[in-house]
Amino acid sequence: MSTQADLLPGTLDLLILKAVSLGSLHGYGILLRIEQISRGALLIEQGALYPALFRLVRQGLLKASWGTSDNNRRAKYYELTSAGRKRLREEHEGWNRLVAAMGSALAAEPEQS
């Protein structure tokens, strides 16, 4: 049984928002954090990360700013905007609803006659 799940399309954005909500991060850090909070079950394709970040910034859900990282390298840090926070909340609720619905649908037993 594989411990890794396939990422449903569209969920990358949600994961990024969640990861960033826990504290501002640079790109690589976001990657690590997602891996961490999903307990290793979700591995992100590295190449897909930056276009997604770019998109979120353009949509105004993330804010990017240059800063220095721990090892004195220049890095671009991302943090949530208020719109981003709102979106995260909405998406989270929507996700929960979806999961509940799917769960009850899949737990259905054959009708007792």
Added chain:
Amino acid sequence: MFSYLRQLFSSLFHRAQLDADLDEELRAHIARHADDLQRSGLPRSEAERQARIAFGSPGKAKEQCREQLPAFWLETLYADIRFGLRMLRKNPTFTTTAILTLALGIGANTAIFQLLDAIRLRTLPVQDPQQLAEIRIIGGNNGLGINEQYGQLTRPLWQALREHQQSFSDVLAWGVNQRYIGQGADMRRFKGLWVTGNFFQILGVQPWRGRLLLPEDASSCPITHAVVSYGYWQNVLGGRDLSEGIKFVADGDLVEVVGVTPPKFFGVVVGDYFDIALPFCVPPGGLQRNLFDVSVMGRLKPHSTVSSASAELAALSPGLFEATAPPGYGPDDTKTYKNFRLAVYPAAVGVSELRQYDRSLYLLLGITGLVLLIACANLANLMLARASARQSEIAVRLALGATRARVIRQLLLESALLAAVGAAIGVGLAQVLGRLLIREISTQENHVSLVLVADWCVLLFVSTATVLTCIVFGTAPALRATSTQPLDAMKSGGRVSAGHDRLTFQQFMTVTQIAISLVLLVGALLFVRSFRNLMTMDPGMRERGVTAAFLGFWQSHIPKERWLEFRHELLQQVQAVPGVLSAANTTNVPLSGQSWSHSVQVGSHQDPSKFTWVSADYFTTMGIPIRQGRAFSPEDTASSPRVAVVNATFVRNFFGDANPIGQTLRTIAEPDYPSTVYQIVGVIPDTRYSALREPIPPMAFAPATQCPSPGPWTAVMIHSNIPTATVAAAAKARLKEKYPDVLAEFFDFQAGIQDSLIEERLMATFSGFFGVLAALLTMIGVYGVISYLVAARRNEIGIRMALGATRLNVVSLFLRQALLALALGILIGTLLALVATRGAATLLYGLHPNDPLTFIVAIALLIFIALLGSLLAARRAATIDPMIALRYE
């Protein structure tokens, strides 16, 4: 909206900055990953390598980021266009060839189709044209009576029809003629449209200014009102306000202009126009019953159809023709007349004499279609060759991170760019060619006025055909290329070693091109030779140095009894003009399309014969020798015995081998021409009569002084050793001085003859042009294919030459390839040509459509061209330096 624009600007201007930022970010990411890997124990270089692999292509990531920028599509479009232009500029031959091919293909096809459409398909600019129908005699009237242009019925017939018919809500009649406006020597021609009072009402034409003609205007003679066409109103009348009261003398009647027809209304003759519309009126002497000068049309009642109307009219016919039979004809002719039957024909597309060009124009359309095919085949080959050669370039781009979509889009854009430029030029060319075509079919007299509306339908079709070819063949190979792994494509270096399928497709195209070119070349040669036959045909009389004149004196108030004498006076005036070597009166100008004949009886044999009344110097003026007997002399006067000179065909027809001199012929009675007996006093050799292509009819000439029914006009043939313009000016001045009321018109005889050959000239010019074009395109096509092969097998050539092959060996290697395609193409082409030319048999003169000489010359020409093309291309193969070729990967 604002933010979008702001982002647009920022992304455009800060692109470089954005790029650099992204670059740095990605590098940092990979570096961090490498750090982590190094911490887990890998050496630095290995860590970096694995980090890079894990990340994938940074170029791709950057590209995906850039794609999201609002200005991205603009940027890429701009970049792609610039790249495309650069690529096209790098290959000027390819680019020019492709564009020219496109332009000519699209332009020619559109022009011809537009012309055909205008002549054939344009419906009348009237209300509900589909309800209109024409009434004609089945089979025509066999030349009985006097026939004017478009004259199907007589006016008495129309009147009788109107009274008795039931199928039409109303019927109208119209006729066209060129008459004169003004008076005396200042008379000028105008194109008149004579109409019955209900003409405009039935057709539902709305006036542009004033009002159009009504039944009241046609009630009595003389007429007082007229309507002018928009063109005439603008050009000649200066667009003046009608309330000023514009009056002039038209065909002898003083009329006032009461209205103007709309710009789109050209009458009912497609391709023609009219200047002034005048109402028919009934002259006090009644209507002439043997003058077929009107066409009759009507609007069908809602429940009538063409067939039901035909049936009704067929039933009415006996009564109608009985009641309107013209007096003065013999019993046979009268019986023929009474046996005429009427029928109804649809009239929505109007009538046209230009319809006679139908066959030629359809042929031309077929020819241009074929040229289009060749052009497309050429384009396909060119595009394929080029796209295949760029495989390695495409592979590199893919490896660098370009998305498939982007590459394909760029290639598409390039092909589309080519197609757009070619199509734009083609559209312009279509206009030019169209105008050229119209000029070709116009003559000095008959100026064709057609409105060539830019037909979007045609343009769309033709453009789509060629543009599609361009795009499909430009991108298809690229599509295939992008689906292979870039590494494989790069390794093979874009070479096609065993690309069999692609090769035979190109060869198939080449064979097709050659076959079609052969058909076109054969056609072109046939038409050119046929035209030449006609141009160099001897009409049997003098052509050069002859001026034809038309003198009209109906304005001069000369009593009818003096007309014959006056004609002679006018002739004397013309003869006295300096430079005139001889001049003669005649009732018919040869090769002018006019005709006059009588039924002639010799013994028991009765047949029609042409009849012309000429003055004594006619045969000398026209350079016609007298074979037997004598010509006319001053002794042949009005009171001397009736004499005639006949031509060789007449003799053959009526007398066989017997000597006709001294024998008599008798003309059958006709109105104004009582039956007369003529004694034959001379025989002349055959000369052409009204058209060059017509077989020579039996002809009889009689002295002008003995003409039974002279009109107030005469035609004069003038032989001079000075140019027509000079003679005309001098004669005109002289006549105006002495007889200011006499109308005098002159035209050059030879120019008139050449004008009558328009259709042939049209076909010769255009098929010749297209033949040359086809040959050129084929040569380019063959050159292209061989070049491609040379480029593809460069390595192989290098090896061969290094192993000792001479240049000749290499060249002949490629020539052999071309030869196969050539042989096949010629074979197929010959077969096609043999079949295709049959359709043109009627258009050719003096040539059999399968004329062997023509075929041989065409084949030889094509072989030469194809070999030339392949030789030029193969030569390049021979100039390859083996060392470079071997190194070429």
